[in-house]
Amino acid sequence: MSIQAVLESKVKEAVFSIFNTELPSVEFQPTRKDFEGDITVVVFPMLRVLKGNPVQIGNQIGEYLVNELAEVTSFNVIKGFLNLVISESFYLNFFHTIKDQTDFGFVADSDPGAVMVEYSSPNTNKPLHLGHIRNNLLGYSVSEILKAAGKKVYKTQIINDRGIHICKSMLAWQKFGKGETPENTGLKGDKLVGNYYVAFDKAYKAEIAKLVESGVDKEVAEKEAPLLLEAQQMLLKWEAGDEEIVTLWKTMNSWVYDGFEQTYKDLGVDFDNLYYESNTYLLGKDFVAEGLKNEVFFKKDDGSVWIDLTDEGLDEKIVLRSDGTAVYMTQDIGTAIQRVKDYPDVKGMVYTVGNEQDYHFKVLFLILKKLGFSWSKNLHHLSYGMVDLPSGKMKSREGTVVDADDLMEEMTATAAKISEELGKLEDYSDSEKHGLYKMIGLGALKYYILKVDPKKRILFNPEESVDFQGNTGPFIQYTYARIQSILRKASTTNVNLSMALDHALELHPKEKELIKQIQIFPDTIQLAAENFSPALIANYTYDLVKEFNSFYQQVSILGETDEQKKVLRIQLSKKVSEVIESAFKLLGIEVPERM
């Protein structure tokens, strides 16, 4: 039982015994640093059921707790705050019970239901950029957090491999490509295809300009430019299964997949299965037909099918075009249902998609609910803010994107530069160094992105490099490396780490603080899972690390002459490093032995 649970029932008991009143709940908070104490009971809320002076009430409860609980050694009351000092032996005992738990903070797979987390969802006409990086890091991290909180997770991705966008790249390649391939150009496949997407846009814009010059209205020109018409023709051919088009489509998509695979690998994310839009875009029509029968949907005179969500404060939304073809909503309905068919243990889904699609998902979830799927109540849109540049939105067609591969490379280069200047790794081989630089560079990038609340937008300035000091990934990695250094040294001495420690051992205040911080790791994981927020893990880890560095500065570990204290400090350091490693694993960040 946690100390808080013990305190809660004792405080209730105290109030009942002193005032003969039932207390519905007790409010706790960590004691502020400037006061003596570890846990604070807030007396004010009790005034609703108890009449009296908060200071007096606090004192009476404090007396009671000190007398009744060995864990509470003393107390003080300031205004309406009852500050309790918890005994050192309590923290010491707690530490002993968890110090050898390798999975401390993680809950074993306890829930029979699984959750499917979708992230990435790229289009196959261009390379991944910084926006995808945020999406990928969030989706991956939330998946790991959910697993740590005891859920079974399937990581998935829907690849938007069909549609007008890829036809544009295909058409441009046919017209201007001169047989270029990744092999004969040495270009990464996704980059090559992306170049043709840009080439299409350029040629298309030129056509529009020409048409406008010859007197055509701009809007008409945009719709009737020959290149666009040709791309639309190509899409129709693709849908009809035209062999030449399908072959070209397969070829160019395979180039892109090779490129994506490389990027995902560098980024350190993975998937348990993949869905392709070319397989799912026809799904959903059956369910629309069924929903029409059940009057979830209604048909307009022109034959189009809609759902009326005005009762929910939303609008009417189309689910099938008048020509009977699907819209995005149609296939999203179908795909969701298909996923549960494919994985019958799936009881919920998380969609990692930017907040520009908030409305879409609100509607999707409502439709699935109205269609009567039990799992529809466990659908969550992990909606995140856009990553913007100082110049505004990133636009692929205009070339104002921060490319994912380039960015990772730059981060690695920055890490290398800083590391070389510090010169602590002279004895590392070049490949060892490079591996480390990548680990640090990516650590900086991932932490930078994940420490921000997902729903907030991120302003990314490519001119200003991501920090490597302060509240950053490298700072935390550095602390981990420092601890490893101590542990290496300790292992060469004859210190007995498994030595039994005296339960009455005196704790240094910094040691107590560290144990307190370690203690809340499990709760932090649960909270992060409930909120789908890696930022909570990141900020927790930073607090832990800051506390450790302060401890490290003030207290000698290996230099301690008292053997008992020395062992405790080494064990404590070791545990801190394990928690750092676990927490960073949840963020998809690796930790180094040295740096």
Next chain:
RNA sequence: GGUGGCAUAGCUCAGCUGGAUAGAGCACCUGCCUUCUAAGCAGGCGGUCCUAGGUUCGAAUCCUAGUGCCAUCACCA
């Protein structure tokens, strides 16, 4: 215009279901490497928590109205 999100130090961000004097990092200033890694530690400077009302013993947090930025409201995806 309707709907949703966001607004906290010069900059980037924390602030859990309302609680004590609103916290970090960067930047700037001052100390600390002959002792376990200075990517560190200790300290200083810096605030109209967007504005105005309201609820409450108590509001950055909840409610109302307004302002600003972003998104969305297509037989686009």
